[in-house]
Amino acid sequence: MAKLRHSFRSLFLLLATVTGAAAVSVAAARDPLPRWWSPGEGRVFPEELDYENGDGTLRLLLTGGKLETNGHPFFEPIGSNGRACVTCHQPADAMSLSAQSARERWDATGGKDPLFAAYDGSNCPSLPQGERASHSLLLDRGLIRIERAWPVREWNGKPVTPDFSITVVRDPNGCNSGPDRGPKHGNISVYRRPRPVANMKYLLAVGFPFDPKQGYALPIDPRTGQMMSGNIMADNRTGTLRLQMEDAGSTHLEMLKHLDEADISRIEEFEKRIFTAQQVSKEAGALDTLGAKGGPAHLRDSEPGALGSIGEPVWSEFAKWEDISPEDAKTLTPAQLAFRQSVARGAKVFRERTFLISDSAGINSRIGFGNPVRNSCVFCHNMSQMGNDVAPGQVDLGTTTMPFADPMPDLPLFRITCLKAPHPHYGREFYTMDPGFALTTGRCADVGKITLQSMRGLAARPPYFSNGLAGDLRGVVDYYDRRYDIGYTEQEKRDLVNLMSVL
Structure with a gap:
């Protein structure tokens, strides 16, 4: 009998082992593909693709069917690095790059991934490339080094005589004062976040026939004859997707030759097909239920209308969550109901909570609104469903320029001296970590100006602002609260953060 019991026990253990192995095999087969897309993998980009993040699930939609990425120039290593x-x-990062992804890639590859190429994936090419400290700006703030010519040239290559001088005051990474780098050697290094390449039909929409922040007519793309929206690059150094590709190819990809026409067309087509937004909230559930229109499908299926919008108040897609019926409320947990109501309140705070906007070039100067002007977040973040500005032009929020910027001693600091008229808000001499749009125009009045971004997919791509100043969404709200002395209540801050987490 004992032997029989032992035989049954052995058989049970064997079956359990085999069944367990099969379960592991099935689980492995169901595991999602790796989050990181390496060049040349040859994966298929599906019509619908979801990725988890700290606030829920990001969704990407690709119009026109799936894409075989094998041989596609957006996905192939076509440069020398x-x-x-x-x-x-x-x-997974809403077609941008999060600092967390960079850190995970560093750990997975020991810093050998092409992401960390010496040219701009490190703080400076002259630093020892195997050390983490040499890549700290990318790993901690998600920043890529941008080298601009000095004196500057406009987007069309036209030389500009700047009306300001620039002096390096602090250079912690050596890329503005080395033996062959810095203003004395014809270049300036600044550090910025990669901008997302998605939802492009909104970013390319032209809201005005002129730039109301500068008072100039919009430049015309000589290839198409169409006006340029000015929403592609942080400093507007390129006005079209094609020019942006050429700029990126010669710098970030270190290409030895220009992209050919076929490659440019394929990349442009892909970028115009991608739509992305948060689809599911960990706290609220699906974002396209109970009357809401969250997620990327509404972006995909709508068209920019007058002034680059579709005529709906910004973030009104969550308005119906403000008064959820008792019957619908029964389908939610109390926590889900409370969170959805918070999102709806956050949208109202975004649109209706006014404050004094002061000393912000691009708003309080040239545009004619005066200094200060009372308005709300929607004054600049006004495009329906996107949150960028329908009015072309760049704005200085103070995120890179003293006295408003937070101390960021790991970034370079420049002293700007206006050679003609003083800056309208900073005076004749002031300090900045990134001259921004002024590196494109050569005008002192443009120092610190940056192109506003889309607010979609924020949860997938921290940190925030062009220089990674805010590590999380609460940091974004806190910065604006300090900068403009708004006086948000704690509830208003939570509501705004909850709103941004579902975009």
């Missing part, structure tokens, strides 16, 4: 466009525009 092994990178592809996808290296800095990762699907």
Whole structure:
């Protein structure tokens, strides 16, 4: 009998082992593909793609069917450093790049991934590339080094005589004062976040026939004859997707030759097909239920209308969550109901909570609103469903320029001296970590101006602002609260953060 019991026990253990192995095998087969897209993998980009993040699930939608990425120039390492466009525009990061993804990639590859190419994936090419400290700006703030010519040239290559001088005051990384780098050697290094390449039909929409922040007519794309929206690059150094590709190819990809026409067309087509937004909230559930229109499908299926919007108040897609019926409320947990109501309140705070906007070039100067002017977040973040500005032009929020910027001693600091008229808000001499749009125009009045971004997919791509100043969404709200002395209540801050987490 004992032997029989022992035989049954052995058989049970064997079956359990086999069944367990099969379960592990099935689980492995169901595991999602790796989050990181490496150049040349040859994956298929599906019509619908979801990625988890700290606030829920991001969704990407690709119009026109799935895409075979094998041989596609957006996904292939067409430059000399092994990178592809996808290296800095990762699907899981809403087609941008989060600092967390950079850190995970460093740990996974020991810093050998092409992302960390010496040219701009390190704080400076002259630093020892195997050390983490040499890549700290990318790993801690998600920043890529941008080298601009000095004196500047406009987007069309036209030389500009700047009306300001620039002096390096602090250079912690050596890329503005080395033996062959810095203003004395014809270049300036600044550090910025990669901008997302998604929802492009909104970013390319032209809201005005002129730039109301500068008072100039919009430049015309000589190839198409169409006006340029000015929403592509942080400093507007390129006005079209094609020019942006050429700029990226010669710098970030370190290409030895220009992209050919076929490659440019394929990349442009892909970028115009991608739509992305948060689809599911950990706290609220699906974002396209109970009357809401969250997620990327509404973006995909709508068209920019007058002034680059579709005529709906910004973030009104969550308005119906403000008064959820008792019957619908029964389908939610109390926590889900409370969170959805918070999102709806956050949208109202965004649109209706006014404050004094002061000393912000691009708003309080040239545009004619006066200094200060009372308005709300929607004054600049006004495009329906997107949150960028329908009015072309760049704005200085103070995120890179003293006295408003937070101390960021790991970034360079420049002294700007206006050679003609003083800056309208900073005076004749002031300090900045990134001259921004002024590196494109050569005008002192443009120092610190940056192109506003889309607010979609924020949860997938921290940190925030062009220089990574805010590590999380609460940091964004806190910065604005300090900068403009708004006086948000704690509830208003939570509501705004909850709103941004579902975009």
